[in-house]
Amino acid sequence: MTRQTTMLNAYTPGAGHLSPADEALARRRAKALGPAYRLFYETPVHLVRGAGVHLYAPDGTAYLDCYNNVASVGHCHPRVVEALSRQAATLATHTRYLHDGILDYAERLLALFPPEISHVMFTCTGSEANDLALRIARAATGGTGVIVTDNAYHGVTLATAEMSMSIGPAVAPGPTVFPIPAPSAENYPKGIAAGFAQAVTEACDRMAAQGLRPALLIVDTIFSSDGVYPDPAGFLAPAAAAIRARGGLFLADEVQPGFGRTGSRFWGFQRHGLIPDMVSMGKPMGNGYPLAGLALKPETIAEFGQKARYFNTFGGNAVAAAVGLAVLEVIRDEALQDNAATVGAAFMQGLKSLAQRHESLGETRGAGLFIGQTILTDGQPDPARTARLVNALRENRILISSTGPKGDSLKIRPPLPFNLTHVDQVLTTLDRILKTL
Secondary structure (H helix, E strand, O other): OOOOOOOOOOOOOOOOOOHHHHHHHHHHHHHHOOOOOOOOOOOOOOOOEEEEEEEEEEOOOEEEEEOOOOOOOOOOOOHHHHHHHHHHOOOOOOOOOHHHHHHHHHHHHHOOOOOOOOEEEEOOOOHHHHHHHHHHHHHOOOOOOEEEEEOOOOOOHHHHOOOOOOHHOOOOOOOOOOEOOOOOOOOOOHHHHHHHHHHHHHHHHHHHHHOOOOEEEEEEEOOOOOOOOOOOOOOOHHHHHHHHHOOOEEEEEEEOOOOOOOOOOOHHHHHHOOOOEEEOOOOHHHHHOEEEEEOOHHHHHHHHHHHHHOOOOOOOOHHHHHHHHHHHHHHHHHHHHHHHHHHHHHHHHHHHHHOOOOOEEEEEOOOOOEEEEEEEOOEEEEEHHHHHHHHHHHHOOOOEEOOOOOOOEEEEEOOOOOOOHHHHHHHHHHHHHHOOO
């Protein structure tokens, strides 16, 4: 499969229609931050403030955010900001002292998992959580091989970048990483569940041929970078059984779909009727504050815990714990998981209705407020048209992005307070753009 190694939704210096002030800011950014960073959109967006599901430019222009799952309970949610400020003004220190805050948070968080998952370790980023999971898996299994999907993204550390096929062939796959096709009907026409599990087994066979043993199957349970493939519910269970049959562990990467986003369940893996050996978390966990973690079964961590010690200066600090607890309380008190289910279903139905009038809208895939929408030309996925649509929506004050190996699907992933009025705004704007695009 051809993988997209450059961002279609990206700014090319000198090619956008920036104001003189923003052009100067872009040049200043390039000088200070270097060449590896990227800006979204052909014409980048200059933002100074966020509130709820909107982001604001210096002149007060409001952009509807359809992309940002980091601020999952809404940008600058007052309860989260208050918890952060209160704890930062009281105590901000690491986990090597006794403190109620981290325990209150850990216990509340673990209560959202099956009882078999009863430990949690804290980091600052999902990348760190997945890196830690790999270390633990190697200790638990004695293996080194890792199975990922062929356009996966799992992080930016050396180990996780080598597991992130979407970064490109200059980095991934690493020497012990074995990619398999994403769980789409196109890749597995005889059945996704059986086909995906067979692909895991065949990857283990390829490892064995190289003298390697499997340590880990890691998947983002919404398959975000692969193009968003949540269905059919239950298809992941045979794959988890396949990796365990060969002595490896199953890691559910919930950095993207976790914390109620899929609507019907709090965690993406729950839609598949399985219990992972480990679950990594990040992005929405702190609503913008650097907070991530790894939840796991006690037997999974036993070998690692006997031979090594884990410490993270900032992971799980007192402020992070206060923020994380506030996020969980907001999700509960504002019924954001239920909102994701209701609004997400309406969003998907609206897209399918639009597709009856616009042949450029292909397959709609999603769960809750995480949706992938394929864009077509003459019946074939069209990444260039997708990029034009992403930028046209940006010009109409709606922020969105693309996904998939070729960038041929819209990635729709708004903050969880998104409501039906916002959905109508997106659909109405999309309808108008498609008539002229």
